């Protein structure tokens with residue numbers, strides 16, 4: 001399937017694996033790229049530019065296909081070494097970067113000069129237009145269903161994607177809530193040139209996370225995610241667990257007086273406990289409503305082949321019938 005996204009990134013299938021903290025290691029990215037999608041290493045998980053350079057080199061040993069790096073720009077008192085991360089990415093010869101969070105404008109000249117394609121993740125049409133205006137090559141439009149940070153506008157992809165199609169000139173992928181071939185076809189119908197998936201890729205054989213995490217996603221329904229940190233305007237969609245319910249109780253009790261310090265225990269340093277140790281009640285970790293559509297733990301190749309096979313069948317058979 002050729003789309004503007006497959007052409008832009010030099011990949012076989014229009015499927016991207018979004019950056020995921022403590023999931024997007026070399027094993028994950030290489031598995032997705034080897035299966036014909038675009039795998040993404042999560043830059044900040046590595047902690048330092050030097051470690052990211054090693055992770056990129058490790059990924060290169062596992063695949064000769066294109067893969068990318070996610071750089072998430074967070075509001076932080078002591079920001080990560082962003083200049084160092086950008087330099088490592090440029091020097092490594094990686095040709096795709098997924099940016100997310102704050103406006104990536106400051107870093108675009110260095111990335112573009114190195115011939116790197118930049119796809120910025122946005123949760124609104126206005127941020128997507130901003131990304132287009134500063135020179136991003138594509139946008140990942142992340143609807144309210146998504147695992148992670150859906151922003152504060154609460155617009156689902158059923159409306160957000162066609163709205164993006166009305167306004168954007170650069171290509172975009174549908175992100176958030178996607179896990180099946182029928183959704184890929186729907187995304188294409190709504191104007192997207194591909195899909196970006198997070199949660200779905202965690203429940204795969206190759207995902208380098210504790211088995212408990214995969215089983216929790218399979219066991220979860222579409223009703224099992226919660227929105228935390230709303231009062232702090234830093235909303236995150238997470239899978240519910242004892243830690244998350246504790247956090248929500250604090251949000252209810254403290255109301256608008258809540259500060260980040262109040263919920264520190266349930267959000268800070270949680271990812272290694274969950275993803276590495278499998279302590280499923282440790283606190284808040286991102287998970288999308290698509291969990292309700294995830295019933296198995298296939299290999300990444302089986303997953304991508306099934307999505308593409310189903311998509312082709314729907315386009316050539318089911319949709320053809322309605323065109324008579």
Ligand SMILES: Cc1cc2nc3c(=O)[nH]c(=O)nc-3n(C[C@H](O)[C@H](O)[C@H](O)COP(=O)(O)O)c2cc1C
Nearest residue numbers: 018019020021100146147148176177198199286288
């Ligand atoms: C466990 C997890 C961790 C994530 N970490 C990041 C991150 O560090 N940076 C980022 O830009 N997006 C992050 N995301 C968001 C994904 O890249 C992607 O946009 C999102 O998962 C899409 O929604 P879906 O989960 O419904 O597929 C994360 C998502 C999950 C599920």
